[in-house]
Amino acid sequence: MVEELRLNRAERRLEVTFADGHRRAFAAEFLRVESPSAEVQGHGPGQRVTVSGKAKVGISGLEPVGNYAVRILFDDGHDTGIYSWTYLRELDDEYDSRWGAYLKALTDGGLSREVS
Numbered sequence: 001m002v003e004e005l006r007l008n009r010a011e012r013r014l015e016v017t018f019a020d021g022h023r024r025a026f027a028a029e030f031l032r033v034e035s036p037s038a039e040v041q042g043h044g045p046g047q048r049v050t051v052s053g054k055a056k057v058g059i060s061g062l063e064p065v066g067n068y069a070v071r072i073l074f075d076d077g078h079d080t081g082i083y084s085w086t087y088l089r090e091l092d093d094e095y096d097s098r099w100g101a102y103l104k105a106l107t108d109g110g111l112s113r114e115v116s
Contacts, residue, residue, distance in 0.1 A: 001018065014072070018085075030095075031091075052106060
């Protein structure tokens with residue numbers, strides 16, 4: 001469960017406080033490239049897309065989804081990911097491995113974090 005969400009537009013971060021008191025400041029870029037949307041995750045196994053060019057993406061808004069999730073509106077127009085509290089905690093727990101895997105996928109694909 002998430003206790004509080006705080007959007008820091010200037011630093012392009014979403015600060016999440018979980019019910020157990022643990023906090024994580026997620027970079028907008030990380031949340032964008034790990035979006036739970038079909039656009040990023042695909043519709044089945046092996047369909048995940050490596051999203052590049054998002055180093056400077058920001059968050060333009062947040063929309064609550066019931067009492068279990070938030071829709072994050074990114075300034076690149078992406079707005080279809082619904083981040084459940086469970087998914088945010090998963091991103092927190094797996095942050096280092098996911099970020100490392102993302103950077104490797106960019107390198108392997110000849111892609112960049114910067115807009116080309």
